[in-house]
Amino acid sequence: MDINLMRSLMTVAAFVGFVSILVWAYRPSRKAQFDEAAQLPFLYD
Numbered sequence: 001m002d003i004n005l006m007r008s009l010m011t012v013a014a015f016v017g018f019v020s021i022l023v024w025a026y027r028p029s030r031k032a033q034f035d036e037a038a039q040l041p042f043l044y045d
Helices: 003-025 028-043
Strands: none
Touching: 003 028
16 A cells, blocks of 8 residues: 555545534534534623
8 A cells, every 4th residue: 555545545534534523513513502502602691
């Protein structure tokens, strides 16, 4: 296995990880939790 193949595999793995995080973050079921977290700084005003 040469270095260029390893670099290519790591690039693909990083891209898959990035897309996975995007899918997790933009799921409609997560909206309520993110809206609640967005209001936390304003609770103790």
